[in-house]
Amino acid sequence: MTAQPIDPAAAGMWYPDPVRQRLADYTIEDVLTLPDEAPRVELRDGVLVVVPSPTYGHQNIGNLLWMWLHQHAPTDLAPATAVGVAIDHRNTFEPDVVLLKRPVSGDRHYFDAQQVILAAEVVSPGTRRRDRLEKPADYADAGIPHYWRIEQNPVHVYAYDLVDGRYELAADSAEELIVEKPFDIRLRVRDITP
Structure with a gap:
């Protein structure tokens, strides 16, 4: 048995599109349409930044x-x-x-x-x-x-x-x-x- 990395898409988890992240191509309109299961994020110069869960x-x-x-x-x-x-x-x-x-x-x-x-x-x-x-x-x-x-x-x-x-x-x-x-x-x- 080998340990394989979990593919977030296959697991049904939301994650930012890597191309759009590299291009810094996100806008507030994109944030407003994120799915409910997406983590809390801030938008910094078009890049989605996941906000850590507070203690x-x-x-x-x-x-x-x-x-x-x-x-x-x-x-x-x-x-x-x-x-x-x-x-x-x-x-x-x-x-x-x-x-x-x-x-x-x-x-x-x-x-x-x-x-x-x-x-x-x-x-x-x-x-x-x-x-x-x-x-x-x-x-x-x-x-x-x-x-x-x-x-x-x-x-x-x-x-x-x-x-x-x-x-x-x-x-x-x-x-x-x-x-x-x-x-x-x-x-x-x-x-x-x-």
């Missing part, structure tokens, strides 16, 4: 932040998780938590970057480079006014404001984050710590 702790931090924002954000803002941000037709992101300007359509997965007030990412071992370097630059290029990076073990929140096309650190804390934008916030970090 239990990662999800808890994101969900607790969503709940805190849901309870404290002004009524003209709506927090969301597991939704996408459309930067342009060849680039999308799946932030852990976003804060959107209302009105928010309940039947949409992707929201224009202009509707996003805050994008928050919980950093995990598999997302360190993207969450610390790549995504902040891309969110800034898209004009998203605020970016939060949340490190784990221990939980530490870094809040950035967009200034002249770049993010500048507004505040950071492992105890209580105090910022005036996107609204007056006094977030006890223990409130988002699982």
